[in-house]
Amino acid sequence: MSADSTPGLDLDRLGAWLPQAVAGAGTSLSATLLAGGKSNLTYAVTDGVATWVLRRPPLGHVLATAHDMAREYRVMTALQGTDVPVPTTVAFCDDVDVLGAPFYVMERVEGTPYRYAGELETLGHERTRRISERLVDTLVALHAVDPAAIGLGDFGRPDGFLGRQVRRWKKQMDASYTRDLPAADELHRLLAGAVPEESATGIVHGDFRLDNVLTDDRDRPAAVIDWEMATLGDPLTDLALMCVYGRLGERVRGDSIVDCASAPGFLSEDEIVARYAAGSDRDLSGFGWYLGLAAYKLAAILEGIHFRHLEGQTVGEGFDRIGEVIHPLLDSGIAALKEN
Template sequence: MTATPHVQAGVAADPGRVGRWLAHQLADPGWRDCGVTSIGQGRSNLTFRVSSAAGSVVLRRPPMGSVAATAHDMGRERRVLTALAGTAVPVPSVLAAAPGGEPVDAPCYVMELVDGVVPFGVLPAGWADPGARRRAGEALVDVLVALHRVDPAPVGLADFGRPDGFLARQLRRWSTQWDTWCPGSGTDAATAAELTALAGELARRLPETQRSTIVHGDYRLDNLIYDEREPGTVRAVLDWEMSTLGDPMADLGLLMVYWSRADDPPVWRDAPRRHNLTREPGFPTRLQLAERYAEGTGLALHPLPWYAAFGAFKLAVVVAGILSRVADGAVPAEFAVGMSDGVPALVALGRHVLRAGLAG
């Protein structure tokens, strides 16, 4: 993971308080003298590496300031990680948790530090060979298949969400967020009208859910920790803050939007991505990812364009939210780097996918 200097670790997670709390929680005084370093990209829940003579762990807490509790629910993250332990889905072990007060004056939890690499910015050293990149892409799909095969009830997640009406609620939720963030995002009237039209078209063409499963909510390459030596092995899946019970095709559709290809037409290429690593030779195409997923789950792919279009709509609203918060001074301006044209590009992609499918 990469350090993020814009998050002041000493403010969001004071080493003295964290060390004392960990020493008590883990019954080891070696934690008292610890260092706290911000890791990850820091746009949502905050993640810190805590290091001491007793070892190293990872602490997760909500963003600083006033936030929507449902969007940054530490108890929810902790619950799904604990439930998935022992399944075919690799997740870090949860070691301790607090509902508030000590150690960070907010709900938080501590999990094991999983060794490995998070693909972001540049390709890891072991991924130079196209065959390694192919295995990494296939492993990403295989872990998503494993997640969507988990039966929620036996692992204690039967009440983790409301699968009935999931897609309609998601569409309403993100439309409401758009209404909240649009005025401050700097989005022009024409783009706002196009986004509203996209939401209406998605509502009219709502697909029938084939199956309800545990849904990650933000499944992408850089939310995985890969084995440093074997790109075909995923060691952990991270960032479960948006997980729930719902339609698994929503995860696949969003993954399609995140996935970038060197031969993408402009409407795909212009949409902002977390990274462009998957443009390198060897990574599977979107169609190959989707077909491998369908083979593993038995789900039909014909409605996938709707889910990809919804993924583009959702990301457009997220970008609008970031731009709005930057304009308000709630988050640093660096959060919005490369996003100034993100909303219209993602709206254009969503409308295009509904018309032309994923191949266009």
């Protein structure tokens, strides 16, 4: 397969490296860019006998700390053997001479990353409800893991996590500004002025939603993927982000927006929060602040993608409307904080 069809991969260099890291791997490789990646790039790589999945950072403009391959590889490796389903990690490479950036290889897990309501509608109400229930249960299971017990006690700095999140995403937003966004300034002001006391420390996925979970043909989570933002901190940020993705999908339709939560049968936001609360002992009072932070974080991520699209550095389709969706997202965050 030509380099033009696999941007970000030099298959000759990868073919020279892979057998040194994976016993029995061949040197003649072909690869396919997997659909759905608007951040780190994900490929299926095969030597004609075995198939692996390779992850690397996006091309071009990359925000500091946002695409750390080593952290993503480490957290998935540590979670193997827990109640959280993850792919088996195979090899990590920090030699940028191979692909121009650090990357890692993992097993390919069979499953579907449901993204759109239409995909779930074909399954029916009952199956969609079951999938969404198990999605919430998987999040509860992740947040119940003791980080120290699996070697992740030093994976982050949980003290002051929420305040740092506000500052971090302000920095990320500022780094990607292409236009004036007064609502972003207002939302940041509200967040910074009312940082709550944090809930008990846990592993935070950082981008938990249905299309970051591979669902098998029996409607079970086969693997949680896309751990690039994982850290230690307040896990309620994961729950809030999942809810905000649902709100965004209801407000803005289009092929660049995750709207699976709008499918008939999918748990409502209230049902998601209630199911999470029933499985966890975390205090959900003041959850509106977390929803505001989630809206700000997602807006910063999308503004970064919008920046790369304007620079011609995105790979794949569905980027042309990203810039539009940021406005209602910021407005919903401000409303959540004012209603808190």
